Amino acid sequence: MTTALVTGANRGIGRHLASQLLERGAKVYAAARRPETLDLPGAVPVALDITDPDAVAAAAALATDVDLLINNAGVSTGATLLGDLGPVRTELDVNFWGTLAMVRAFAPVLAANGGGAVVNVASALSWFAFPGAGAYAVSKAANWNMSNALRLELAGQGTQVTSVHLGAADTDMMKDYDGDKTDPATVAARTLDAVAAGELEVVVDEWSAMVKASLARDPREFYAGFLPA
Numbered sequence: 001m002t003t004a005l006v007t008g009a010n011r012g013i014g015r016h017l018a019s020q021l022l023e024r025g026a027k028v029y030a031a032a033r034r035p036e037t038l039d040l041p042g043a044v045p046v047a048l049d050i051t052d053p054d055a056v057a058a059a060a061a062l063a064t065d066v067d068l069l070i071n072n073a074g075v076s077t078g079a080t081l082l083g084d085l086g087p088v089r090t091e092l093d094v095n096f097w098g099t100l101a102m103v104r105a106f107a108p109v110l111a112a113n114g115g116g117a118v119v120n121v122a123s124a125l126s127w128f129a130f131p132g133a134g135a136y137a138v139s140k141a142a143n144w145n146m147s148n149a150l151r152l153e154l155a156g157q158g159t160q161v162t163s164v165h166l167g168a169a170d171t172d173m174m175k176d177y178d179g180d181k182t183d184p185a186t187v188a189a190r191t192l193d194a195v196a197a198g199e200l201e202v203v204v205d206e207w208s209a210m211v212k213a214s215l216a217r218d219p220r221e222f223y224a225g226f227l228p229a
């Protein structure tokens with residue numbers, strides 16, 4: 001039996017993660033900034049903005065039986081690094097600092113429950129940058145290497161840390177994108193299967209696998225399509 005807390009459980013990938021965990025027999029704390037927007041019968045609703053230190057502490061004090069923390073909540077503002085710094089900071093506040101705050105608050109809870117696991121939903125954009133998504137790419141690169149570092153820091157208490165990478169999923173975040181999109185239910189199922197199998201990284205789709213492989217090559221090759229000739 002798993003007891004999970006999922007952030008951003010009211011919509012998108014987070015909602016699928018929470019509902020599939022319920023289907024798999026887990027107890028689920030469904031966390032959302034506005035708990036009235038949750039539609040997950042059987043879950044325990046939790047009001048949680050991950051950038052609010054008091055709310056993060058209250059969630060950790062409430063959900064003391066958690067052995068699976070899923071940091072799914074994230075934002076994508078379209079901010080560029082040379083534009084207004086406000087949304088750049090917002091992306092880092094949620095995708096990096098808020099996620100780290102959750103792990104810091106729940107690390108003792110996970111230790112007390114046998115170690116358990118942390119899942120951080122990163123992105124294929126952990127491994128590349130895309131025009132118009134500079135701040136998001138930086139925040140997801142930080143999220144990815146945060147997972148690597150936390151894996152080392154939490155190894156002593158037996159906590160598994162898994163990072164999830166995907167290109168485009170069919171959620172509100174990508175509503176203006178016309179290309180191929182993975183069903184968020186598939187993202188959730190692959191993530192939960194991988195965590196159960198003890199995997200440390202979930203490369204959800206072919207795009208993410210291609211981007212990851214490109215890191216071993218000359219960046220000129222990968223970025224040729226984005227740069228002026």
Ligand SMILES: NC(=O)c1ccc[n+]([C@@H]2O[C@H](COP(=O)([O-])OP(=O)(O)OC[C@H]3O[C@@H](n4cnc5c(N)ncnc54)[C@H](OP(=O)(O)O)[C@@H]3O)[C@@H](O)[C@H]2O)c1
Pocket residue numbers: 007008009010011012013014032033034048049050051072073074075076094098121122123124166167168169170171172173174
């Ligand atoms: N969709 C994609 O193609 C894609 C690709 C790669 C990675 N991802 C990542 O997958 C995760 C889920 O994204 P999604 O596609 O499901 O997006 P989504 O439909 O836009 O959902 C984002 C979720 O995060 C929550 N959230 C945002 N800021 C928060 C905060 N400060 N505290 C707590 N919750 C907060 C939102 O809550 P509200 O309803 O209150 O706004 C919402 O529940 C994100 O980390 C995203 O970066 C998505």
